[in-house]
Amino acid sequence: MGHEQPFEYPPWSYSAATVFDSCPRRFYYRHLPTEATTTGTKTGNQSPVFHSLGALIGVVVHECIAQKIDRWRIGESLSYQAAETMTSKKLEEYILANTESLAQIDTKTHEEKAVAEVIERGKSVAHSHLDCFYRIIWPQFTAHQYLLHEAYRSFKIDGSPVAVRPDLCTRDSEENFVVTDWKTSDSDPLSAPSLQQLVYALWAYEEYEPEIERIIVQLVHTKNGEFDCSRFGPEDLVAIRERIQSDRQEWREAETIADYQPCPELAKCSSCPYVTRCHAGQQVLTE
Numbered sequence: 001m002g003h004e005q006p007f008e009y010p011p012w013s014y015s016a017a018t019v020f021d022s023c024p025r026r027f028y029y030r031h032l033p034t035e036a037t038t039t040g041t042k043t044g045n046q047s048p049v050f051h052s053l054g055a056l057i058g059v060v061v062h063e064c065i066a067q068k069i070d071r072w073r074i075g076e077s078l079s080y081q082a083a084e085t086m087t088s089k090k091l092e093e094y095i096l097a098n099t100e101s102l103a104q105i106d107t108k109t110h111e112e113k114a115v116a117e118v119i120e121r122g123k124s125v126a127h128s129h130l131d132c133f134y135r136i137i138w139p140q141f142t143a144h145q146y147l148l149h150e151a152y153r154s155f156k157i158d159g160s161p162v163a164v165r166p167d168l169c170t171r172d173s174e175e176n177f178v179v180t181d182w183k184t185s186d187s188d189p190l191s192a193p194s195l196q197q198l199v200y201a202l203w204a205y206e207e208y209e210p211e212i213e214r215i216i217v218q219l220v221h222t223k224n225g226e227f228d229c230s231r232f233g234p235e236d237l238v239a240i241r242e243r244i245q246s247d248r249q250e251w252r253e254a255e256t257i258a259d260y261q262p263c264p265e266l267a268k269c270s271s272c273p274y275v276t277r278c279h280a281g282q283q284v285l286t287e
Contacts, residue, residue: 024259028257056122068138136225155203172216177208
């Protein structure tokens with residue numbers, strides 16, 4: 001039995017797996033070939049589409065850090081003042097381009113005064129993250145050797161593609177292979193290595209570093225400068241391989257849109273870019 005619309009299974013990735021876990025129906029809509037945009041991503045020359053100010057700020061901070069690393073890669077620098085100006089300009093551009101989608105969360109966003117307040121609030125938060133990055137975080141990378149950043153990479157597990165996009169990969173002074181992911185969210189130092197960290201470790205092991213003990217995957221929090229560092233053992237690689245295989249099997253077994261059941265919750269549906277075509281999501285929002 002075929003899909004109501006053409007459907008292409010995406011490569012396994014942390015983001016795809018997270019979306020499926022959160023709401024299989026959103027996963028379905030997101031990966032339709034006809035889907036024009038996804039939250040926080042660009043299509044052609046269009047501005048990214050955002051449904052929350054927090055997500056928008058996160059993208060702007062990531063983009064500014066990427067510019068800093070671009071300069072570092074070629075032996076140049078990007079001053080804090082230049083980065084701050086770049087952040088302010090980009091954040092204002094994105095907010096003005098997203099007043100419609102942000103208004104789904106805040107009905108006052110359409111008002112001129114409210115938009116100006118959102119821009120100033122966004123700038124304040126983004127500049128705080130940027131200040132932490134420059135003062136606390138970046139000095140800890142001065143002895144690292146650059147390898148790559150913000151680059152899509154693909155490898156295969158049992159013939160199935162797996163996609164990753166690390167924020168930064170370096171070799172530290174002890175020759176460890178270090179994968180860094182910037183986070184604008186709060187840290188949780190007591191948590192076990194995340195699914196994202198595990199797939200980064202597997203990718204690093206398969207493609208770069210055959211000594212698992214030399215792989216470090218760290219979540220670096222631009223809100224407070226904390227580093228959540230994880231190392232791994234053979235059992236971790238077995239666990240993430242099994243998770244990927246299990247997910248791929250579950251995805252393949254779904255044949256129609258009815259197999260991708262919605263998981264309607266107010267917090268999720270209010271920021272979902274596909275809620276207008278989801279009856280269950282619309283019902284939650286109108287209750």
